[in-house]
Amino acid sequence: AKSEGGNRYAVADPDSEARAISRHHLTHHLPSALRGCEFFIEYQPLIRMEDGSIEGAEALVRWSHPRHGVLGPDRFIPLAEHTGLIVPLGRWVLREAVRQACEWQVRGIGGARPLRVNVNLSPRQLHHPDLVDETVAVLEEFGLPAGSLCLEVTESAMVRADDHELKPLRQLAELGVGIALDDFGTGYSNLASLRRLPASTLKLDRSFTEGLQHHPPDPVDLRIVEGIVSLSHTLGLSVTVEGVETGLQAERLKELGCDSAQGWFYARPGPPEKLPMAV
Ligand code: C2E
Ligand code: CA
Ligand code: CA
Ligand code: CA
Numbered sequence: 001a002k003s004e005g006g007n008r009y010a011v012a013d014p015d016s017e018a019r020a021i022s023r024h025h026l027t028h029h030l031p032s033a034l035r036g037c038e039f040f041i042e043y044q045p046l047i048r049m050e051d052g053s054i055e056g057a058e059a060l061v062r063w064s065h066p067r068h069g070v071l072g073p074d075r076f077i078p079l080a081e082h083t084g085l086i087v088p089l090g091r092w093v094l095r096e097a098v099r100q101a102c103e104w105q106v107r108g109i110g111g112a113r114p115l116r117v118n119v120n121l122s123p124r125q126l127h128h129p130d131l132v133d134e135t136v137a138v139l140e141e142f143g144l145p146a147g148s149l150c151l152e153v154t155e156s157a158m159v160r161a162d163d164h165e166l167k168p169l170r171q172l173a174e175l176g177v178g179i180a181l182d183d184f185g186t187g188y189s190n191l192a193s194l195r196r197l198p199a200s201t202l203k204l205d206r207s208f209t210e211g212l213q214h215h216p217p218d219p220v221d222l223r224i225v226e227g228i229v230s231l232s233h234t235l236g237l238s239v240t241v242e243g244v245e246t247g248l249q250a251e252r253l254k255e256l257g258c259d260s261a262q263g264w265f266y267a268r269p270g271p272p273e274k275l276p277m278a279v
Helices: 014-020 023-035 073-083 086-106 131-142 155-160 163-175 191-196 206-211 219-234 247-255 272-278
Strands: 039-048 054-065 069-071 116-120 149-154 178-184 201-204 238-241
Touching: 023 054, 023 073, 023 086, 039 086, 039 116, 039 272, 054 073, 054 086, 054 272, 073 086, 086 116, 086 131, 086 272, 116 178, 131 149, 131 163, 149 155, 149 163, 155 178, 163 178, 191 219, 201 219, 206 219, 219 238
Parallel strands: 054 116, 116 149, 149 178, 178 201, 201 238
Antiparallel strands: 039 054, 054 069
16 A cells, blocks of 8 residues: 555654665666656855855755655765666756856846856766866856856866867867866876866865864874865866864865865855855
């Protein structure tokens, strides 16, 4: 009977239950979930350090699973990447995020400086032959200026790519689309390789932010962040820090010269309607 499904999971700890859902089960249901519009996007504000204003937001995808509740991207992005479904899923995320950014701009949110939207790209998307054409087509469809979109590619994916594989990102960068080097510090780039990457922003991984929470902060941690910021600025890259959870971290990262920040201290990821309140 249908009614038994209603509270079958009600007594279970939702966390341990979620962990128990098999990879196989999730992988199997990804295509129908995409067709059935079970995915949605939350937006997390990106804050300018100099004055605390909001410069944009990162789009973070979630899966509203009919039986297992909301699943975070770490649960299904690797599976979608593995099966190739990341390409249509990523296409959907890009289009929806660009549409949303356009809506914010039309409503005048962000004032004189229009809000930007950041979208994560996985390696499969990076290597897809239609990336440039599709991105340009979506920007044109909604009339969003290229500069209001930033694509985030992890440091490890970018560093692994050779010059030929980086060409699409270079083309997009030339059109004015921002390119962010995501999770910087967790990959294995030698600093000299930064010069050849078509990036406009470096996103410093959360692990560095964590190190600044100590009393007193580890002097080596401070020097490392200071060094990365100064090298980035020399190369013309702006620096965004991830995972800022406390005012102390925010203060220290600002002193170290970081340009913008993202984290629970400012705002958690949330529905697009909440973003104007963060401005
Ligand atoms: P990411 O790109 O590094 O995104 C930042 C993650 O840190 C997000 O996790 C965000 O919710 C979380 N976060 C933000 N502020 C804080 C903080 O102050 N403290 C802590 N502890 N965490 C914070 P989320 O939403 O679970 O996303 C996880 C990863 O999934 C993302 O990491 C990104 O790599 C991937 N992802 C998300 N959406 C997409 C997408 O549309 N496409 C692709 N390819 N990957 C995506
Ligand atoms: Ca990201
Ligand atoms: Ca990141
Ligand atoms: Ca990360």
